[in-house]
Amino acid sequence: MKQFKKVPAHRLYGTFFSMHLRAAMEYKSSFLMSFFGMTLTSLASFFAIWLLFDRFHTVDGYTLSEVLLCYSVILMGFSVSEIFLRGFDTFAGQVQSGSFDRLLLRPRSLLFSVLVSRMEFARTGRFLQGILVTAYAVTHADIVWTPARAGAYLLMLLGCCVFFSSLLILQAGVCFFTIEGLEVMNIFSHGGKELGSYPLDIYGSRPLILFFTFLVPLACAQYYPFLYLTGRADCGLYALTPLWTLAFLLVCIGVWRIGVRKYQSTGS
Amino acid sequence: MIYVKELCKTFRVARRDGGMKNTLKSFFHREYTEIHALDHLNFTIGEGEMVGYIGPNGAGKSSTVKVLSGILVPDSGICTVGGRVPWKERTAHVAQIGVVFGQRSQLWWDVPVIDTFTLLRDIYSVPETIYRRNLDELTEMLGLSQLLRTPTRQLSLGQRMRCEIAASLIHDPKILFLDEPTIGLDAVSKIAVRDFIKARNRERGTTVILTTHDMQDIEALTERILLIGRGRILRDGSLDALKREYMTERHMTVLCAGLDADTLSLPAGMTLSESHPDRAVFSLDTTVLPVSDAIAAVSAQTDIYDLSVENPSLDTLITHLYKEYEVG
Structure with missing residues (x-):
């Protein structure tokens, strides 16, 4: 059998991107409504920070613009993963409805197939705010x-x-073992988003920072480089800690892969 | 083309009795029952064959299709499709097969059908010239020219199924799996779909494996039947042989001047199953009594105005088979 020259993944991604965009545009009013709704809800947490600082000027030695710096990277990371990794976010549903079986029938890597299966452009409101x-x-x-x-x-x-993309992949991987999506995972994703709006030491809890350094490396992406950025730490290593999230990503993909293997051998 | 030997697959299913107490109990300790979905399954299918894969619900049909298409990994046994082990070389394997799930669409709901097709072209890396040729051919044979620019959500079920079948053939698969392809379709669409599958098999030599509960599908499409029950192949043979063996009963309806049920004398292999003043229905066992003898026996006793002899339906035959093998 002849082998065709493979369409490269980035080009295929582009095709999927435009398909999702066109599909979303089919429902213009629904798109606009959820877009504005999204923007408004995420504005609320912005105002919460703003009002706080309007009253106290600094919190634990951090100024408003410093806190907003933290908030901005978290917001961007969260919204990007939410828009582009929607396939993993809604993965439990895809497994239950059997549409994951269809993805297994495609001559492409599974990670890629799930990645392009959904894109949620209505969530761009949060991204814009970011x-x-x-x-x-x-x-x-x-x-x-x-x-x-x-x-x-x-x-x-x-x-x-x-970091946030890894969490969504982990969440998808875990649902192979539970079938239902685990709400527990939201503690890390949404919880991480809320906690991460401020520099992590503001909570004054050492175990919290350790947890978010070694187990769920949010602090590596936000707190340590932030210290470097604001001149509170001079060592250049602090700036490089975000790279540690790549290791976390590999672990999460590993869990997902184990999940896929289990799915293929149990079919449930 | 397809080679399956001693294929086994066992599922563990959690079991509990109803009620709150048992629900709580099962939360901590679960009892499992093992279900042998595939129990030493054996068969081979040659290139260009068209095979009907039938059996009652839960017999192992979809498990087999899942193994053959690389979705499911069996516990033990050998399975090769086109020389490959499906689940070991998944991406190379799935490029060679097309799968139509009657209930599970691969068309994009909100965009015109043609957009799904171009997307599939890129997913399967089909070169433009080959894609054009296939698309033109499929469009003509399935009558899609009016449908391609319509979003899937606005298509009728029959139209959608035609597009669905075309979508699974864009990449020229050597093997086509059809799972209930005519479910819910009206008569016209059913016939269109059947004619197309037949033509595709004849002209392109595509191997077709069809799972269905629709006996008309089987009758119209397949020469060979694989009957599966409780994870085993119970019967592998031609449809004609099955018919000869099992469809030995005929119903003969006679319109006549009048029959007296009490004085009627009938030869062996013939019984009166219904009697009306001017009409009677007999059932015949053709292994004992040829139809011509039965007609002669009746016409000797009364004047026949009209007469018809009917085969029982294929559904009856299948029910009979299921009963004989104690499945279903």
Whole structure:
């Protein structure tokens, strides 16, 4: 049998992207409504921070723009994973409805097939807000921007995207073992988003920071590079901690792979 | 093409009795029952064959199709499709097969059908020239020209199924699995789908494996039947041989001047099953009594105005088979 030249994954991703976009545009009013709804709800947590600082000016030594810097990377990471990894987010449903079986019938890597199976453009409201907050925080924070610090900030963004994406993949992997999606996972994703709105030491809990460093490496993507960024830590290693989230990603993909193997051998 | 030997698959199913107490109990300790979905399954299917895979619900039909298509990994046994072990070389394998699940669409709900097709072209890396050729051919044979620009959600069930079948053939698969392809379709669509499958098998030599409960599908499409029950192949043979063996009963309806049920004398292998003043229905066992003898016996005793002889339906035959093998 002749082998055709394989369409490269990035091109196929582009095709899927435009398909999802067109499908979303079929329901314009629904799209706009959920877009604005999304924007409004995420604005609420922004105002919560803003009001707090309007009253107290600093919290635990951090200024508003510093906290917003934290908030912005978390927001960006969360919304990017939410838009582009929707397939993993809704994975339990896909397994139950059997549409995962269809993905197994495609001559593509499974991770890729699940990745492109859903994209949620209505969630771009949060993403847009992320960009606005980022723009504000970057220009208003008392940070002397150097190339190294700019790099650290970009790494923070990358780390947060990887972190929240890893959580969604983990959540998808876990549902092979439980069939139902586990709400417990939301503690880390949504909980991580809320906690991560502030520098993690604000909560004054050492176990919390240790937990979010070694088990669920949120602090690596947010807290440590943040210390470097604001000049509270000088060691360059602090800026590189977001890369640790890549290891977390590999672990989560590993769990997912084990889950797939179990699914194929039990069929449930 | 397809080679299956001693294939086994066992599922563990959690069992509990109803009621709150048992629900709580099962939360801590679960009892499992083992279900042998595939129990030493053996068969081979040659290239270009068209096979009907039948059996009652829960017999192991969909488990077999899942193993053959690489979705499910069996516990033991050998299974090769086109020389490959499906679940070991999944991506290479699935590029060679097409699967139509009657109940599970692969068309995108909100975009025109043609968009799904171009997407599938890229997923399967079909070169543009081959894609064009296949698309033109499928469009013509399945009458899709009016449907391609319509979003899937606006298609009728029959139209959708035609598009669904086309979608699974865009990449020229060597083997086509059809799972209940005519379920819920009206008569016209059913016939269109059947004619197409037949033509595809004849002209392209596509191997077709059809699972269905629709006996008309089987009758119209397949020469060979695999009957599965409790995870085993119970019967593997031609439909004609089955008919000769099992469809030995005929119903003969006679319109006549009048029959007296009490004085009627009938030869062996013939019984009166219904009697009306001017009409009678007999059932005949053709292994004992040829139809011509039965007609002669009746016409000797009364004047026949009209007469018809009917085969029992294929459904009856299958029910009979299930009963004989104690499945279903």
